[in-house]
Structure formats: C-alpha cells, structure tokens
Amino acid sequence: MKKKLLGLLLATSVVAASFAGCGNESSxxxxxxxxxxxxxxxxxxxxxxxxxxxxxxxxxxxxxxxxxxxxxxxxxxxxxxxxxxxxxxxxxxxxxxxxxxxxxxxxxxxxxxxxxxxxxxxxxxxxxxxxxxxxxxxxxxxxxxxxxxxxxxxxxxxxxVGLLYYRSDIIDTPPTTWDELVELSNEYVGKDGIEYGYLFQMFQGEPTSCNMLEFIKQNGGQDLVNGEFKLNSSNTVESLEFVEELISSGVSPEGVLTHKPADSRAIFEEGNALFMRNWTSAYALTQTEEGSQVVGKVGVAALPTGPNGSSSSGTLGxxxxxxxxxxxxxxxxxxxxxxxxxxxxxxxxxxxxxxxxxxxxxxxxxxxxxxxxxxxxxKDAADAAEPRPQVRDYSTVSTLFAEYIHKALTGELSNEEALETLDTKLNEALAEMQ
The missing domain is CATH 3.40.190.10 (Periplasmic binding protein-like II)
Known part of the structure; x- marks a missing residue:
C-alpha cells in the first residue's frame, strides 16, 4: 500500500505498557x-x-x-x-x-x-x-x-503494526519509496534542528527481526516459502545494502544498530529526526510524554517500499x-x-x-x-501486514535471524555469506522442529 494514511494516529500508552459504555450497535x-x-x-x-x-x-x-x-x-x-x-x-x-x-x-x-x-x-x-x-x-x-x-x-x-512516523510540520507528504525517504532526509538534515533522516531499531534480538523483515519484504524479498527459508536472494541483499547505506551516509545514526523502539522514540521526541519507524503505540507517547518537542507535529504513514517491492509491509504484532x-x-x-x-x-x-x-x-x-x-x-496497514515466520519454535528462528543479520551489518560477514549461512541454519532448525 503506497497511499498516505490520513488523519492523526493516537494509540493509548496502555497497550504499549501492558500485555501491552457503547452506543449504537452494528448489525x-x-x-x-x-x-x-x-x-x-x-x-x-x-x-x-x-x-x-x-x-x-x-x-x-x-x-x-x-x-x-x-x-x-x-x-x-x-x-x-x-x-x-x-x-x-x-x-x-x-x-x-x-x-x-x-x-x-x-x-x-x-x-x-x-x-x-x-x-x-x-x-x-x-x-x-x-x-x-x-x-x-x-x-x-x-x-x-x-x-x-x-x-x-x-x-x-x-x-x-510497524508504521512510518514523520514531522508533519516540516513535510506535507510522506515518502512512499526508499528513494523518496533518502531524498527528503538529505534535503532536511541540518535544518530545523533535524540531525537524522530516519530512525529504526536493530538491537540484536526481536527489534532486528521485526525491522529487517520489513526492509526485506518492502523490497520483494521473502522469508519462509512452502516450508523452507529462502532469505538468500538478490532482493534481500539489496535490502541489507540499503540499511548499510542509510547508516554510512548519515541518514541514520550508527546507534540504530543498538536501538530498541523506546530509544528511537526518545530521539524523535527531542525533535532531532525527520522520520521514524515504530509501533502503533508510539504516537500517543510522542504526544503525551513530558518534554516531547513534537506534540502536534507528527504524522503517520505506511512504511515505504523498495525498488523491487510492490507494497508496504509492516511487521505484525x-x-x-x-x-x-x-x-x-x-x-x-x-x-x-x-x-x-x-x-x-x-x-x-x-x-x-x-x-x-x-x-x-x-x-x-x-x-x-x-x-x-x-x-x-x-486499517489498511494492518490489513496488508504480514506475520513473522509461523513455525514451531519462533524464538530460535528470531535468534538466528538477528545474529546473522548483525554479522552482516557490522561487517563480520559479507551479506551473501551471512544470508547463505542463515538460510542453512534456519532450515536445519526447521527440520529439527518437525
């Protein structure tokens, strides 16, 4: 989905912090x-x-x-x-x-x-x-x-679902593609207190799994296909290269490799970032937390797509x-x-x-x-979103995924080596789950 999600988004912090009378009834x-x-x-x-x-x-x-x-x-x-x-x-x-x-x-x-x-x-x-x-x-x-x-x-x-947050007081229309996100970031970084173009979360753990799966699927990549992991593809390699370029070019701070959702939100609330990926609950927090500099200045949209993608793909929670x-x-x-x-x-x-x-x-x-x-x-973002791999032991899959994606992003392994090894280990783990 590429259209802008209209209106304000305000999810109460109750859902984020906990496990997170009605009128007329429908037929x-x-x-x-x-x-x-x-x-x-x-x-x-x-x-x-x-x-x-x-x-x-x-x-x-x-x-x-x-x-x-x-x-x-x-x-x-x-x-x-x-x-x-x-x-x-x-x-x-x-x-x-x-x-x-x-x-x-x-x-x-x-x-x-x-x-x-x-x-x-x-x-x-x-x-x-x-x-x-x-x-x-x-x-x-x-x-x-x-x-x-x-x-x-x-x-x-x-x-x-994962969503794109943007400074609505600075830009009128959020980006629908990766190229547009980078272009707008380069245009506004250094102006109006903006230090970073895009914040996301790559802490080695579930944040990596959720965020990187979004990048992969935004660019037409896949994870589990007919009972087999097939992450090692040109589309996935391109997704990793895009994340690496975001960091090396300064569009995103190197700190995203250790960010959890709250870390990105803290920087965004200081007014220092143009865009941020985060969960639905983040809006309420940016508008209510003491000291937030972005109250009334935040818009929400679907995440942008990569050059080989056909639709936005936010990870489901x-x-x-x-x-x-x-x-x-x-x-x-x-x-x-x-x-x-x-x-x-x-x-x-x-x-x-x-x-x-x-x-x-x-x-x-x-x-x-x-x-x-x-x-x-x-509504549209949640309707089109995709679940994480639905396997018998998801925690093992997530741990392996985060480990080898980090090995790629930190340069310990080449992207191709990391993905080849990751597919092998994931499919071995999958076989043991049967």
Whole structure:
C-alpha cells in the first residue's frame, strides 16, 4: 500500500505498557457472537464455568467485554484472572499449566508469536471450522496470525503494526519509496534542528527481526516459502545494502544498530529526526510524554517500499484469544473467545483500552470515529501486514535471524555469506522442529 494514511494516529500508552459504555450497535452484533457451528442454537443453551487469563488490564475494558458477553450468554460464568509480570513471565506461567495438561485456564490472551508454538505442542483447540464462516469480518493481517499449518488455533484479539512516523510540520507528504525517504532526509538534515533522516531499531534480538523483515519484504524479498527459508536472494541483499547505506551516509545514526523502539522514540521526541519507524503505540507517547518537542507535529504513514517491492509491509504484532485444548468446557470457551473477538467486544476494547481492532467494521463505527477519529489510519496497514515466520519454535528462528543479520551489518560477514549461512541454519532448525 503506497497511499498516505490520513488523519492523526493516537494509540493509548496502555497497550504499549501492558500485555501491552457503547452506543449504537452494528448489525453484526449479538447474533454474530454465537459460533458458526451453533448458529441455530440459542446462546442461552450454552452453559458452564470457565477461567479466562489475561495480563493486567488497568482500563477495565476486559471486564466490560465480559459483562457484554454475559448479556448474550447469561449461563456462562467467566472467572477473570490476571497474571503479573512482563510478556515472557506470562508465557512461562501459561506454558507450565499447558505442558502439564491442566484444563485451566480455558481461554487466555496469547501473543501472536506464541500461537504456532502452542499449536504445534497440541495445547490449543482447533477453531478452524468456527472461525472460517466469519473470517470476512476480520482484517487480513490479524486473521493470518492465528493460523498454523493452514489451521486456525485462536481468535484475533488486537493488532499492532510497524508504521512510518514523520514531522508533519516540516513535510506535507510522506515518502512512499526508499528513494523518496533518502531524498527528503538529505534535503532536511541540518535544518530545523533535524540531525537524522530516519530512525529504526536493530538491537540484536526481536527489534532486528521485526525491522529487517520489513526492509526485506518492502523490497520483494521473502522469508519462509512452502516450508523452507529462502532469505538468500538478490532482493534481500539489496535490502541489507540499503540499511548499510542509510547508516554510512548519515541518514541514520550508527546507534540504530543498538536501538530498541523506546530509544528511537526518545530521539524523535527531542525533535532531532525527520522520520521514524515504530509501533502503533508510539504516537500517543510522542504526544503525551513530558518534554516531547513534537506534540502536534507528527504524522503517520505506511512504511515505504523498495525498488523491487510492490507494497508496504509492516511487521505484525498483537494478541489473540486462545482456547485451551484441555478445557473441559470447550463449547463455552469457544463461544467466549469468539465473542471477545466480535464487533461489540472489539468496540469496547477500542474505546476503553485504546487497542487497534481486528474487526474491519469497527474502524468505521461512528462512535469509535467520534471518540478516536485517528483510528482509521492503521486499517489498511494492518490489513496488508504480514506475520513473522509461523513455525514451531519462533524464538530460535528470531535468534538466528538477528545474529546473522548483525554479522552482516557490522561487517563480520559479507551479506551473501551471512544470508547463505542463515538460510542453512534456519532450515536445519526447521527440520529439527518437525
């Protein structure tokens, strides 16, 4: 997608910092909440007591979503539990229960990069037949994240995507190509306090995986193709060369090789950069953090494309609602997970905790637009975005990817040597996952 994303983007910092009343309802409301397999059934016929586990939600949105669910499913009791700690702590806690075959929790919030790992382990209920009849209601990007080996194992919760931030007080129209980004950077660096053209994040770890996959796919490169990693291509080499040139030419500071999202945002908030790649949550922070010099001066657009690319490609983040394969209340659990991913629940989440919905129509909801007119800005970007490699052990893939991409960017290996070795090691790791 090359068109400018119009309007302001303002995601609340609640989503970034945590696991991260509604008006007129759409025609896709209460009736659509029932599972497609139970379409003819009365929701009141579904009963049971389930446990739902999430990260700490200080907004109260999840509890309000549960109350909305109970208006449709009055005979399902939902016990909501919150797990403390960061994402990795929550994952460890969930894995302990799931690996033991515990029937609780029945439903839990699941990072999209855990879906393939948990599904491959047999811990998630297959919901393919339930979700496919209603698949059209979801944005394409978020929907793609709940699949593993062509089967669906969760319902989308909320989404996140890499975006281009720019100084709207300096330029009117953001770049849609790499060449335009460099041209504008060269024009404005040294003026109006701008020291750097483009900030991004290449800290050796997940930031490298997310950012470099964007550069690769923006230029027509690929990662996992028909069960085999094929990163070693001319398009990927060109992507690495572009990143190296951004740094060597001074368009980007050498520090990007150690940047995490917060590091780039700090420089951008000081007013020292023209462009920045960051997640959806960055907008709210640039507009609310004490000392920010760019309040009212930030625009958002899709990431630009490379010379061999056909569309912008932001990496997807976000969460899903997964059903425990060992749940003893599968019918009630599936009904709950599906409802939490429905129009009415997504609307509550968007209004109260500032998440970016996975249901397309919520972006056009009059009440949501009235409260948050900027929310439509990420609709197309999220719809077109692509997930990270959906494999049994994503953490191993990410670790190898970040290691050899860094070896290339720091000159320890040539780009071709790094990519050839990376493909070999990734495919060896993939074989061991089978």
């Amino acid at each position: 896709s409301t209460s009736a659509s909440a029932a599972s497609a397999t139970d379409e003819a059934a009365n929701p009141e016929d579904i009963s049971g007591e389930i446990t739902f586990v999430s990260a700490n939600d200080q907004t109260g949105a999840l509890d309000e979503m549960i109350e909305s669910f109970n208006k449709v499913y009055p005979n399902v009791v939902v016990n909501h539990e919150s797990l403390p700690g960061a994402s990795d702590d929550i994952k460890e806690s969930l894995m302990t229960s799931l690996a033991a075959g515990d029937s609780s929790p029945d439903v839990f919030e699941c990072d999209i990069i855990w879906v393939s790992q948990f599904a491959a382990a047999g811990w998630l209920a297959d919901v393919t037949e339930d979700i496919e009849p209603i698949a059209d209601q979801y944005l394409g990007g978020p929907l793609s994240t709940v699949y593993y080996n062509d089967r669906a194992y969760a319902y989308p919760d909320y989404t996140d 976000g969460w899903a609602f997964a059903v425990n394969a060992y749940s003893e209340q599968t019918e009630a659990a599936k009904a709950f997970a599906e409802y939490m991913s429905s129009y009415e629940a997504q609307k509550i989440s968007a209004l109260k905790r500032g998440t970016f919905p996975v249901v397309a129509d919520v972006y056009d909801d009059e009440e949501v637009l009235s409260e948050q007119p900027y929310i439509a800005a990420v």
